Amino acid sequence: DQQVKQNSPSLSVQEGRISILNCDYTNSMFDYFLWYKKYPAEGPTFLISISSIKDKNEDGRFTVFLNKSAKHLSLHIVPSQPGDSAVYFCAARGTSYGKLTFGQGTILTVHP
Amino acid sequence: NAGVTQTPKFQVLKTGQSMTLQCAQDMNHEYMSWYRQDPGMGLRLIHYSVGAGITDQGEVPNGYNVSRSTTEDFPLRLLSAAPSQTSVYFCASSYSDLNYGYTFGSGTRLTVV
Numbered sequence: 618d619q620q621v622k623q624n625s626p627s628l629s630v631q632e633g634r635i636s637i638l639n640c641d642y643t644n645s646m647f648d649y650f651l652w653y654k655k656y657p658a659e660g661p662t663f664l665i666s667i668s669s670i671k672d673k674n675e676d677g678r679f680t681v682f683l684n685k686s687a688k689h690l691s692l693h694i695v696p697s698q699p700g701d702s703a704v705y706f707c708a709a710r711g712t713s714y715g716k717l718t719f720g721q722g723t724i725l726t727v728h729p
Numbered sequence: 730n731a732g733v734t735q736t737p738k739f740q741v742l743k744t745g746q747s748m749t750l751q752c753a754q755d756m757n758h759e760y761m762s763w764y765r766q767d768p769g770m771g772l773r774l775i776h777y778s779v780g781a782g783i784t785d786q787g788e789v790p791n792g793y794n795v796s797r798s799t800t801e802d803f804p805l806r807l808l809s810a811a812p813s814q815t816s817v818y819f820c821a822s823s824y825s826d827l828n829y830g831y832t833f834g835s836g837t838r839l840t841v842v
Contacts (some may be wrong), residue, residue: 697778
């Protein structure tokens with residue numbers, strides 16, 4: 618049972634435009650959500666997180682939106698840059714502190 | 730450099746062999762965990778620890794053991810390697826405050842033949 622789902626395996630965007638990556642979850646006990654970026658042959662790199670008590674968190678070009686009623690979160694990257702091309706994972710934490718559940722990942726390609 | 734260090738980076742094992750994947754962090758993080766990444770599956774949690782002496786199972790613990798005798802180290806043991814354990818393994822660590830996320834190591838690529 619996949620509790621965190623990223624239904625788009627890939628996304629292609631033009632440089633300078635907005636990239637929107639989506640993530641859905643099923644477990645209402647999740648209280649913290651995170652986004653990671655991963656380049657080939659490297660470990661994932663933390664981008665941004667959001668607590669379930671918030672609906673938006675911004676950090677530079679990255680904004681995460683959380684819609685608890687829909688059990689949906691999204692990552693907006695504005696403006697997109699070619700260096701943003703990577704695999705993006707969303708992750709969620711439930712009541713077991715220390716335990717993260719990841720989605721399958723979305724491959725983002727930003728074209729110059 | 731501060732961070733999460735994983736060794737080895739690459740390993741080939743024969744079916745039935747055992748080995749230990751090493752993970753060390755120097756950030757005094759309470760939480761540590763092991764994930765495996767397989768195509769189309771994302772990262773799946775194998776085992777995790779919320780402090781020295783405390784470990785628990787994740788989604789896919791079968792065939793793996795862990796221990797956490799110190800805050801810094803969290804080794805993952807493969808008891809009897811199987812081809813299904815061919816994967817890329819990542820170790821991660823974190824404070825309890827998730828505003829800082831988890832810091833991941835660079836991974837160990839394991840092939841079981």
